[in-house]
Each structure stands twice: as C-alpha cells, then as structure tokens.
Amino acid sequence: MNEKAVAYVLRLGDDALVAAQRMAALATWAPQLEEDVALANIALDLLGQARALLTYAGELEGQGRDEDLLAYRRDEHEFTSALLVEQPDTDFAATMVKLLFFSAYQRLLYEELSAGDDETLAAIAAKSVKEVAYHLSHACAWTVRLGDGTEESKRRMQTAVDELWPYTHELFASDSVWRGYGFDPAGLRERWLGIVEPVLAEATLERPVDDWAPTGGRDGLHTEHFGYLVGEMQSLHRAHEGVSW
Amino acid sequence: MDPRASQPAFIPGAAELLAEVEAAESLLDQRGPAGAAAPAGGEEADLLAHFEAVIAADAKIEPRDWVPAGYRESLIRQIAQHAHSEIVGMQPESNWITRAPSLKRKAILLAKVQDEAGHGLYLYSVAESLGANRESLLTALHDGKQKYLNFINYPTLTWGDVGALAWLTDGAAVVNQVPLCRSSYGPYARAMVRVCKEESFHHRQGFDLLWTLSQGSPAQHTMAQEAVNRWWGPALAMFGPPHRDSTHSEKSMAWRIKRFTNDELRQRFVDITVPQAEILGLTLPDPALAWNSERGHYDFTPPDYEELKRVVAGNGPCNRQRLARRRQAHEQGEWVRAAAAAHAAKHSREDAA
Ligand SMILES: [Fe+2]
Ligand SMILES: [Fe+2]
Ligand SMILES: [Fe+2]
Numbered sequence: 001m002n003e004k005a006v007a008y009v010l011r012l013g014d015d016a017l018v019a020a021q022r023m024a025a026l027a028t029w030a031p032q033l034e035e036d037v038a039l040a041n042i043a044l045d046l047l048g049q050a051r052a053l054l055t056y057a058g059e060l061e062g063q064g065r066d067e068d069l070l071a072y073r074r075d076e077h078e079f080t081s082a083l084l085v086e087q088p089d090t091d092f093a094a095t096m097v098k099l100l101f102f103s104a105y106q107r108l109l110y111e112e113l114s115a116g117d118d119e120t121l122a123a124i125a126a127k128s129v130k131e132v133a134y135h136l137s138h139a140c141a142w143t144v145r146l147g148d149g150t151e152e153s154k155r156r157m158q159t160a161v162d163e164l165w166p167y168t169h170e171l172f173a174s175d176s177v178w179r180g181y182g183f184d185p186a187g188l189r190e191r192w193l194g195i196v197e198p199v200l201a202e203a204t205l206e207r208p209v210d211d212w213a214p215t216g217g218r219d220g221l222h223t224e225h226f227g228y229l230v231g232e233m234q235s236l237h238r239a240h241e242g243v244s245w
Numbered sequence: 246m247d248p249r250a251s252q253p254a255f256i257p258g259a260a261e262l263l264a265e266v267e268a269a270e271s272l273l274d275q276r277g278p279a280g281a282a283a284p285a286g287g288e289e290a291d292l293l294a295h296f297e298a299v300i301a302a303d304a305k306i307e308p309r310d311w312v313p314a315g316y317r318e319s320l321i322r323q324i325a326q327h328a329h330s331e332i333v334g335m336q337p338e339s340n341w342i343t344r345a346p347s348l349k350r351k352a353i354l355l356a357k358v359q360d361e362a363g364h365g366l367y368l369y370s371v372a373e374s375l376g377a378n379r380e381s382l383l384t385a386l387h388d389g390k391q392k393y394l395n396f397i398n399y400p401t402l403t404w405g406d407v408g409a410l411a412w413l414t415d416g417a418a419v420v421n422q423v424p425l426c427r428s429s430y431g432p433y434a435r436a437m438v439r440v441c442k443e444e445s446f447h448h449r450q451g452f453d454l455l456w457t458l459s460q461g462s463p464a465q466h467t468m469a470q471e472a473v474n475r476w477w478g479p480a481l482a483m484f485g486p487p488h489r490d491s492t493h494s495e496k497s498m499a500w501r502i503k504r505f506t507n508d509e510l511r512q513r514f515v516d517i518t519v520p521q522a523e524i525l526g527l528t529l530p531d532p533a534l535a536w537n538s539e540r541g542h543y544d545f546t547p548p549d550y551e552e553l554k555r556v557v558a559g560n561g562p563c564n565r566q567r568l569a570r571r572r573q574a575h576e577q578g579e580w581v582r583a584a585a586a587a588h589a590a591k592h593s594r595e596d597a598a
Contacts (some may be wrong), residue, residue, distance in 0.1 A: 017348075021343060024351070025342065027342055027358045028332075035578075037363055037366065044355055048352065050348065051348050068348060091577075092581050145584060145589075149584025153580055233343060237347070243461050244457065
C-alpha cells in the first residue's frame with residue numbers, strides 16, 4: 001500500500017464529500033427556484049467527485065474499504081477535510097463566499113493533478129476541473145451581484161468574506177502528505193489570490209488582512225460544527241450493521 | 246457491491262405508461278409547434294368558433310390563440326397547483342438527503358429533488374405563457390389561496406418513506422399525468438411529456454429502494470412495509486374526490502384539459518400497483534383488495550375522503566410545517582433577490598451610459 005497516496009487522495013475526497021454534504025443540505029432553501037436547481041447541481045458534482053476519490057483511495061489502500069465504508073464508518077477525527085468546507089451556511093452570502101474560495105482552490109489543484117503521473121487521479125481531476133470551473137463562475141457572478149447590490153447584501157457579503165478568509169490559509173499549508181504525492185497546493189496561494197482578489201474588487205468588497213490562520217482539519221482536528229455534520233450523515237447507516245442499501 | 250446487482254429489471258405496468266408518453270410525444274412532433282392560428286382581430290364569436298374547432302379536432306391551443314376566460318382560468322389553476330406540488334413536494338423528499346445511507350442513494354435522491362425544482366420552473370413558465378406570473382402564484386401559495394397535492398402534507402419518518410413516497414406517489418403522478426401529455430394546451434402537453442419521463446424514473450428508483458429494503462434485514466423489511474402502509478392511503482387520495490363530487494371535472498373533460506375521471510385513474514393506478522407490490526414482497530394495507538374477474542380490475546377500499554378533505558383544508562399532519570418552511574425560504578431569499586435586481590438595474594444604467 002502506498003500510504004502517502006492514500007492520505008493524499010483521502011484529503012481531496014473528504015473535501016469534496018463535506019462540501020457536498022453542506023451544499024446538499026440547502027435543497028429547498030435557495031432564494032429562488034433557479035438557484036435551487038443550480039445548488040443541487042453543484043452538490044451533485046461534488047458528491048460525484050467525492051465518490052470517485054474515495055473509491056480510489058480505498059483501492060489504493062487495498063483493505064477492502066469502498067466509498068461507503070470510508071464515508072460512513074470513519075470517526076470524525078479520521079476525516080482530513082479542510083476546516084473551510086465544514087463551516088456552516090449561515091446565509092446565502094456564506095454559501096457563495098465559501099464556494100468562491102473553495103472552487104477557486106479546487107480548480108487550480110485539479111488542473112495540476114490532471115497533468116500528473118497518477119493516471120487515475122489525473123482522469124478524475126480532468127473530469128472535475130470542468131465542473132468546478134462552472135462552480136467558480138457561478139460563485140463569482142453571485143459575489144459581484146451581491147457585493148455590488150444593496151447595502152444589506154454588501155454588509156452580508158463582507159461579513160462572510162471576513163469570517164471565512166482565515167480558513168483559506170489552511171488550503172495552502174504544506175506538510176509531509178501534500179509534499180509526498182501528487183501536487184503540493186502550497187504553491188497555489190498566489191494564483192488563488194490572482195483569481196479571488198479581482199472578484200472581491202469588482203464586487204466592491206474589501207480583501208481582509210492575513211492574520212488568524214486556523215488549521216487542524218488535515219490532521220483530523222475539526223471545528224465544533226463537524227461532529228454534527230458527520231453524526232447526521234452517518235446516523236442511519238450506522239444504525240444497521242452489515243446490510244446493503 | 247452494487248446494491249442493484251440483483252434487482253428485478255421488470256416492473257409490471259411501467260413500460261406501458263412510458264409507451265403512452267412516447268406516443269403522445271410523437272403526436273406532438275407530427276403536429277409541429279401549432280395548429281392554424283386564429284383569424285387576427287376577429288369577432289368574439291369567430292374566435293370562440295375557432296377555439297371550439299381546435300378542441301373538436303383534438304389539435305393544440307398555443308399561447309398566441311384566443312381562449313375563453315374559463316379555459317385560461319382552469320388551466321392556470323391546474324398548472325399552478327401542479328407547480329406548487331413540485332416545489333413543496335421537495336420538502337418531504339429532501340428530508341433524508343443528509344442522512345441517505347449510501348453515497349449512491351444520496352446522489353439519486355438529490356438528483357430527484359433537483360428534478361422536482363426543474364419541473365416547478367418548467368410549469369411556472371407554462372402558467373406564465375397563459376398570462377399568470379410566478380411571483381403572484383407564489384404569493385397565492387404562501388397565503389394558502391392555492392393548493393398543492395395532499396400527499397405532501399404527510400411526513401417522511403424513515404428511509405422507507407423515501408422509497409414508498411417515490412414508488413407510490415411518483416407512480417400515481419405518472420398515471421395522473423400520462424393523459425395530460427395529450428392536453429389541448431400545447432405548452433402543457435409538451436411539459437408533461439418531459440415531466441412524465443422523469444417522474445417515471447423516480448417511480449423506478451423508489452421501487453428499487455424498497456426492493457433492496459424488502460430483501461434486506463428483518464429491520465429493513467419492516468421499515469419498507471410500515472412505510473408502504475403509511476403511504477398507500479395518501480397515494481390513492483392523490484386522484485382526488487370521487488368523480489360525482491369533483492368540482493372542476495366536467496368542464497375540464499369537455500375542454501380536453503382532462504381526459505379521464507378521478508375514479509378511472511385511481512383504478513388504473515391500483516391495477517398497476519398490485520402486481521408491483523407482489524414483486525416487492527410487500528403487502529398493501531387493504532384487506533378488501535382482490536382481483537375481480539368480472540370487472541377485469543382489482544376491487545379495493547376507496548381512500549378516506551373525509552381525511553382528504555381535512556388535509557386539503559389545511560389540517561394534515563404537516564400542512565403548517567410545509568407552508569411555514571416555504572414562506573421562510575422565500576423570506577430568507579428576499580435580500581438576495583432584491584440585491585440581484587439592484588445590481589441588474591445599476592448595470593443596465595451603466596451599459597446605457
Ligand atoms: Fe410531480
Ligand atoms: Fe416532479
Ligand atoms: Fe418526482
């Protein structure tokens with residue numbers, strides 16, 4: 001077993017899974033019907049990425065774990081998703097800002113991985129990069145609209161940007177897992193800023209200063225929100241031992 | 246392991262319904278987008294004659310055609326109720342998205358809920374082609390002035406309910422909507438062709454979910470059976486009151502907005518569903534259910550119409566919850582819609598400058 005590869009692919013899979021779980025929970029809550037369709041579409045893309053990545057991580061691991069054993073039978077501290085994606089959707093502004101930050105990151109990382117040596121990972125990344133390019137353009141459009149909309153929408157967007165910005169640092173924090181396989185996202189921060197800063201500027205929103213930079217997700221140390229997310233996701237599956245669904 | 250590996254490929258009755266949808270679709274294609282247009286600027290009497298000729302020829306009315314006010318109102322009422330059912334119906338379904346017990350089932354359920362949102366959009370736009378507008382239809386829904394289907398006011402208490410809801414109520418929706426693919430109003434007929442195909446897919450997925458539960462552990466089997474027991478009545482009641490008590494039926498039949506009575510459609514649903522229940526290894530909660538060889542149909546106990554009345558009047562188990570949630574989502578979205586409008590207005594000014 002290639003432990004470094006397993007840990008690397010799990011991070012990508014967990015990011016996509018947790019982001020999908022959050023986005024899927026918004027069904028019926030969108031501000032208009034068109035957006036309900038769009039958010040479900042994005043959640044389905046992310047869920048599809050999670051399934052492909054977790055399946056692959058299980059294959060690399062070679063212990064017989066499939067996507068469901070990895071999603072439903074691990075404990076909180078075994079998930080290595082970034083803290084950003086587990087942050088709650090307190091309003092539509094938070095949802096869109098989170099999507100902006102995360103999809104810009106995913107797009108850059110998938111782009112690199114699609115040209116990488118691991119053919120399976122490259123194929124998953126190549127398919128996913130098209131999806132996240134759409135997520136990114138969707139998030140950019142809403143960020144500009146809401147940032148440069150009404151006073152209330154601007155205030156809500158700035159709040160979301162300020163609250164979520166600190167969690168973006170972790171996406172680019174290098175460690176032995178990131179350095180050990182695939183492509184290390186540490187080098188992508190500048191390019192990520194190159195995408196995000198102009199969007200914030202067009203949206204007439206302020207780019208926060210870089211100070212607090214919480215980490216821990218990549219080592220399984222999550223925020224308090226995470227236990228509820230995992231508990232809810234796994235509740236039914238865990239209540240029935242050894243059955244299929 | 247693919248949970249569907251040993252799934253029975255054959256669902257009795259499903260193919261026949263789909264074939265009817267496809268037959269209606271090819272009729273629509275042959276006819277082209279519209280019949281002959283009404284004479285422009287004609288007298289009311291000429292316009293009415295033209296309308297009646299189109300109906301009599303079983304041709305299609307299109308948005309540009311003159312129609313009697315009653316036809317327009319009936320259609321708007323029916324289409325709005327259908328559209329509302331799609332969007333409020335997302336609530337009992339989406340209740341299990343975050344807890345779906347496998348990632349594959351989660352994806353299937355999420356895609357289903359997305360389809361319903363798409364159906365809602367599509368149907369509101371058909372209503373708009375008749376001169377209604379979405380915003381005021383939503384207001385009527387939120388104020389309780391327009392209704393949605395009764396079954397949506399029941400809770401999805403277990404994962405089994407997700408399957409039973411899809412198998413029985415999406416199944417009933419298909420039976421109800423297949424004839425609407427031949428509605429005299431062209432845009433509605435075309436919408437129904439697409440919607441029916443997707444509802445039929447939902448029905449199949451519900452069947453598949455229940456089949457897996459029914460073949461699974463004793464606890465899973467019980468979960469499936471109890472859910473079917475809960476959903477059978479609401480599904481039968483979806484076809485509405487008996488024909489003799491139905492307020493809008495006669496006119497709708499004459500205008501070919503509707504083609505079969507509530508009772509005919511309910512019987513058809515029962516006849517299709519009984520053999521499917523047998524394949525599922527689940528029973529339907531009606532001791533009177535029996536094949537009647539003289540009639541060539543199953544006998545069954547009609548649904549509790551008093552319960553239906555109570556639910557339609559707003560006193561089902563979830564009416565208040567569903568409507569409150571719908572209003573809350575709409576109110577929460579107000580600042581977003583206002584901002585989008587403000588942004589668009591600013592930019593059209595800038596573009597003009
Ligand atoms: Fe429907
Ligand atoms: Fe639907
Ligand atoms: Fe459906």
